[in-house]
Amino acid sequence: MEGDIVEMGKFIGAGLATIGMGGAAIGVGSxxxxxxxxxxxxxxxxxxxxxxxxxxxxxxxxxxIFSFLVALLLMFAV
Incomplete structure (x- = not known):
């Protein structure tokens, strides 16, 4: 049970970290x-x-790219 909560937290954190990729796309367009x-x-x-x-x-x-790397680190390195 406790391992499932940790996995869920990793995926939520990785999803939140990918918001930076959308911000980068908006920045390039601007x-x-x-x-x-x-x-x-x-x-x-x-x-x-x-x-x-x-x-x-x-x-x-x-x-x-930095936000993408943070998301990958959160998903696979911890």
Missing amino acids: IVGNFLSGALRNPSAAGGQTAMLFIGIAFAEAFG
Whole structure:
């Protein structure tokens, strides 16, 4: 009985940890949408901002990957 409660807690914690992946997807969409909005308003400045676009996407995706790793650790490492 006690082992079942621990298993249930692991799966609930892993499910809650995956909320970060959804947040990362929303963040990437927001970054790209704002970049496209700005690029359509001022196309001449868009070329200089693409490096910052990719850095922003990388940071947002990194947080999603970290939350995925936490979920895997909660499910299999404990």
